Amino acid sequence: MPGPASPGWLLVALCAATGTYCLLRMRSHVEEQRRAAGGEALMGFGMAVMAVPTAALSPPSWAWPVYATVFGAAALRTLWALWATRSSAHHLHHLVGAGAMVYMAVAMTASPAPHPHAHGYGGSGLPLLTGALLLYFTGYVLLSGIRLVPVAGVGDGDGTRTGVGALGWSDRPELARACRLSMGIGMLAMLLTM
Template identity: 55%
Template structure:
């Protein structure tokens, strides 16, 4: 009974990760017209992460080599975009991390979920530190982007409440990047 509950929990978390990454990829795909190459790279990353997180059981033997090839191309694309700014270095690290996880999944045998496999502990640890820092930094930037939150008064007599703040495009981009960073962190933790 305990084994099936653990398996169900892993399956639910896998599908939640798939959903998170697919929604992020779809939002980035929607931004491609306005942002160009950077948004396209983020869309590929989001959909690739979603595909890698799908719990296929033993039917996913094709997944590691295909994703490895896709993310090798994405790494070359990020390297090309790197000449336009340092932000693209993160895309390069992400693409190479996905290549690494796909290779580890392929080396670890069939049926490995989330890129689980026989990875190199030192490289996995370095990537975990990078993405933990990225998520913490991204989260603090997202929180501080809206400015300070006004203190609440003692009750309804304190006056009218401010209108709700709607997320701007920049905040949505940050939230999308943060979501994909958390997805990367989750996949690396499962290695």
């Protein structure tokens, strides 16, 4: 990722931590959550590797086509799952995320190596697809943030939430939502450097 090194390393840490938690969520007893966690772990680690500042490590020329292939395969797998379930907003979001990763990898492949002090890739103006992805992920981040806000009046009346004690830490829906929010913020940061 081009740009200053400090924010890049923070993004690497955020995405790697999210990917690690998603790997741990794959131990869930709920099959659907295990499947979703696997895709999210791939996305988290892929974003972490892609976000490494170019000042620290300039990827070899073959890296971007490999990224495009891996996330293209993930997009096809998600498209298959979307078709099999006939409707799932979560599968659709995974499809958009994998597509965004393919788009960024292809953009990195097509762009010449930037000057160390350059801000982003490409020519003048904001490409239409980048703008559309920025709008999508901005909306996703805002909606995910709203979903994390606790709702007053939900619980047992004694300040505890119903059923939380029965869930293992890898099955907590609010932690999964927080991870998705983190990855959405990371995707926004990466798209802003395009």
